[in-house]
Amino acid sequence: MTAIAMNFASPRLLLVQAGAVRQIAEVLAKFGLSRPLVVTDPFMVGSGHLRHCLDPLAAAGLAVSVFSDTVADPTDTVIEAGVMELKRGAFDCLIGFGGGSPIDTAKAMAILAAGGGKMRDYKAPFAADRGALPVIAVPTTAGTGSECTRFTVITDTERDEKMLITGLGALPLAALVDYELTYSVPPRTTADTGVDSLTHALEAYVSKRANPVSDALALSAMGLIGANIRVAYGEPRNALAREAMMLGASEAGLAFSNSSVALVHGMSRPIGAHFHVPHGLSNAMLLPAVTSFSVGGAEARYGEAARRIGFAAAQDGDGAAAAKLITGLERLNRDLAVPTPADWGIDEAAWSGKLALMAEQALASGSPANNPTVPTAEQIVGLYREVWRGAAANR
Template sequence: MAAIHLPRAMRIGGGVLAELPDVLAQFGLSRPLILTDAWLAQSGVLERVEHLLAQAGIAARSFTGVVPDPTVASVEAALAFLREGNHDCVIGLGGGSPIDTAKIVAVKALRDAPVSAFKAPHQEDAPALPIVAVPTTAGTGSEATRFTVITDEATDEKMLCAGLAYLPTIAVIDYELTLTKPARLTADTGIDSLVHAIEAYVSKRANPFADQAALTAMRLIWPNLAVACADPGNRAAREALMLGALHGGIAFSNSSVALVHGMSRPIGAHFHVSHGLSNAMLMPVVTAWSARAALPRYAACARTMGVAGDAESDQSAVGRLVEALHQINADLSVPSPKAYGIDKARWDDLLPLMAEQALASGSPGNNPRVPEAKEIVGLYRAAWG
């Protein structure tokens, strides 16, 4: 049995940003609040979206104070801005941070409760303001998921919030918006979407629908990630990564992520490492540790990605997968926590808390091999460098 949830409308392809006014009109929406960050405000992308909407007679207001790894304070500031206007929907324009901010703001617009009241295992399913996702990175898949992650800056906890309330009504997926992404962001977001696909496929909550999305994501991402990093203007590689990110998002939203994500969030919260980068730091070590509990599944990932042949044994295929994950980290200059510059004493001191926070998120419970806290501490030590 599987319960499948998707955005009501998706517009996909090069240049579809131009269709944003049409798809808003299709849903009877005319008073959007755009949530984005300072970089997109300065880059001309926000101005382009505002101009598109103005030409169609849609009066939008824009909030440009979204921060990376959105905090409770940044969410409250965006919510206060929303309440100054008369808005009928929220547009998240940008990477995972603006889209995640749009999701929680859309929910809190109709609920009077602190963000902490929404964190997992709580499920928020009743409708929020309509959410419109316009991704400008190929990574988080947030345009197709029923999750958002908000940092409680008081406790350094990344709070996972889940439920149908966070699923965008509309997603406008235009790979041309990613053509100017720098190599580091391309690498980090691309590995993030690869992790989504692999974890969704090996998850205890995997199902045949999500499996197909996950396998498609792997086929699209693996051969194109290094190409897009080396040749940012390569349109075919950019389109493949954008579609791969979407399929990865669909996959994990309809099965789940697992141990890598559970362990990744505390690294991001305590040490301000970007989400895709902290996933990449952990992926080879966690895969090697988890594989024996789902050998055929991990082997299928290796074959789908083309790093192992069909005739190879599962054991051999998984060995090649772990090797390939180490190699892509090396090729894309993914640092270990040590090489990133994290203080060793602080890292060691925080390991018990990080393990506890990882388990509390629920994601490790979906892993094929479910760890105890002391095993998570051991994995953090192994990933250190």
């Protein structure tokens, strides 16, 4: 048996249950907190969804301020504006309420407020271990897992680059995971965030930095997501499917936060930065082709993943199961109507013109180094070309 070296980090409190958001005031009280700045987005405010968070706080007699200028792909300029808002009040915590973007924004605000400077100063491999205030995360999608991770992804607007920022400063103090908040999520978002969660779990499991605890969480997440993603997509009010997807997303978040993601995420971030494709959707576009490229580096692990997701039978050998994983991911993309970059409306000349830069940025993120098969820049360019053609998805 080889020696195990493991460093595992997680929120101090993870509350997973229907109606968890109604306990937000009690959770703050557990940690002696009473002056929150809620970080959310305009949709949560305009749709009234934010009341799920604000009403329990008001009922407890807490004065609450709201910063709602977050954007779909958080930018350094938004973070700077958020820090200015933070400095205007005597806040003692941040509540990130919404999808991954508001939660990532709250995390980055805490880090930038603690150290000052520019957001790019904290880009990996810098260890962003200090946060000015604790973050309480309340996700409203079953996807990013940001409520459980020590990562945040912020776009550098001057350099057109999605920056991975990692450290204990980005780790929420507590997370309230309430699947009832996902009932109103549209099918496209359900699909994209669901595949995002599946990618987190799969990459955590095959990562060169995997460990026994991340393995257990990743395998459990793959089982939950594989069995329920199509149901949640087709039946938005199915409580059992929504609950399973929410738990799977959090398990996958804990898994990849402690073993890291790999090539899919490394290639996905530049697509988001240059073409503003939502993160989960760009992962979905890439997943079949990147898995096909990578499978030879960890056939046994990919085979076990296929069995857990439900693409392969228990009696299938690793090689056969790994092959079924690729075809299963292709079929899942078709069932969830995942578009190719061309179908999504990206201009081919613009895509081709960014390939070398995107490959360079993917490698610079460090994530591809965790992949079972570590690619060259030329191989990444080739994968981007394959994904553009939709070769893997249309076999």
